[in-house]
Ligand SMILES: Cc1cc2nc3c(=O)[nH]c(=O)nc-3n(C[C@H](O)[C@H](O)[C@H](O)COP(=O)(O)O)c2cc1C
């Protein structure tokens with residue numbers, strides 16, 4: 001069953017053109033698939049395999065190697081807080097605890113309403129702006145409990161406004177609304 | 183000192199093509215492809231003494247000269263994976279001055295006869311990928327990149343390729359596998375990438391900062407470049423500094439100035455109430471040094487840190503304050519390497535989690551007398567036996583922290599507790 005939209009297929013086509021060897025496009029194509037679906041399902045892997053003339057197991061082998069691909073469903077917002085040494089000296093663990101308490105989930109879990117997933121991740125090259133996290137792969141830095149509250153509230157309000165929209169649309173409008181700082 | 187790479191700190195909007203061009207942008211590339219032969223470009227870079235800024239410090243001109251003359255196509259791959267804890271310099275170079283990198287790519291590609299170059303950027307740098315994509319499109323449209331640039335007959339295409347989260351992909355041969363659409367596993371060498379790299383073709387892999395230096399060197403000459411830095415380490419180095427200092431960030435430093443200048447003058451010193459316990463000069467893979475006066479006065483250079491028994495690496499300075507338990511710091515580093523081991527070779531795959539587990543045991547007050555020799559023994563079994571340098575990297579801070587902070591390890595074992603337990607929350 002096809003899971004990718006026409007728009008995604010067009011983007012994939014442009015990406016594939018850039019490489020002398022089709023398989024090279026695998027990582028960027030998986031990004032497109034995940035961006036659309038929120039995660040990389042087995043169906044998505046099969047479709048990607050088909051597009052790049054690969055075996056689905058070859059796609060799965062690659063998708064499961066890289067931490068950015070979610071091979072299990074995740075929440076609409078994926079909060080990934082850096083826990084590596086420089087961030088940990090600046091209060092990363094306290095921020096993780098705070099998010100954990102606020103959302104009522106442990107790292108690795110998703111809230112019951114499917115809105116938020118929390119992960120602890122390794123250094124994201126933002127050690128000078130610690131503590132920090134990425135939400136759906138956009139950076140939020142110099143975190144404080146107040147900033148975390150504001151981000152969570154913004155997400156919840158958007159969810160109410162666009163209740164009929166797909167997770168993808170909500171994620172997109174949120175990242176536009178809550179502008180990421182460089 | 184006038185910045186070479188960090189002109190964006192003085193010139194607003196340098197990320198915009200017209201501003202970049204107003205400040206000599208693409209002049210070096212024009213000169214290279216209209217006035218110089220590829221070998222002459224390589225010679226200038228060799229003469230400048232520029233060395234790889236990705237960590238290993240290999241002479242850049244020499245690396246380019248290994249590319250055979252008659253095997254086509256050749257590839258240039260820029261390493262923008264920047265995943266080593268403590269490093270965040272390439273990010274600023276790409277974000278604030280993308281055309282400086284693109285011009286460097288174009289010149290380096292010309293020097294090695296390459297018409298298609300790749301920038302492999304870590305996947306999490308989503309917005310930087312967008313900045314680079316936009317800059318590439320802008321440069322194509324303005325005729326600075328693409329077909330028949332400046333009427334020279336030379337074509338250059340640049341592809342920005344996003345990775346997907348794996349520290350190992352910063353290792354150059356694993357990066358190539360990843361770019362080809364495989365798991366990022368390091369390759370057996372020889373053959374070296376210069377002979378058989380991307381798609382089996384001759385390939386040069388260089389760090390972002392290395393390449394960003396190239397336009398300046400080609401425009402101003404090797405002697406000018408050597409007027410910066412020391413004899414053995416010509417030029418400047420962008421140093422990242424993080425931890426509890428007043429102004430953490432990136433600072434471009436003339437090589438040969440001291441770490442004291444970076445810490446106290448540029449970064450504003452330690453935050454109030456914090457004292458320097460130790461610091462790591464070259465990212466998580468470089469051995470930590472205790473914060474003694476002598477170590478604060480080390481010269482920022484490859485030789486300076488080699489002589490001090492550590493490594494300048496990517497010049498990523500991680501500040502460890504006195505209220506942090508050294509075992510907690512070590513645990514965080516050990517967990518990083520255990521998490522990032524790619525699993526290809528046994529010493530690293532088995533050894534890195536074992537190190538983390540043992541450090542965790544000691545830190546949590548369950549250490550045994552025999553754990554200290556055990557730690558060093560595991561290191562012995564990884565060092566030099568792992569397939570790539572990631573394994574070696576995982577041992578360097580264990581060895582250094584045991585050497586410099588032996589008392590702290592012993593105290594944990596003797597008292598069966600962490601003496602810092604009352605401090606901030608334990609590393610989980
Ligand atoms: C585990 C590991 C991770 C590395 N990560 C990076 C990295 O993120 N960026 C980088 O430029 N070099 C990294 N390197 C070094 C590269 O293998 C290679 O030496 C470098 O990209 C060459 O470019 P240069 O000569 O311009 O420094 C890493 C090496 C190892 C062993």
Ligand code: FES
Pocket residue numbers: 082083084085086087088122123124125126127128130132267268269
């Ligand atoms: S340690 Fe958190 S971003 Fe580097």
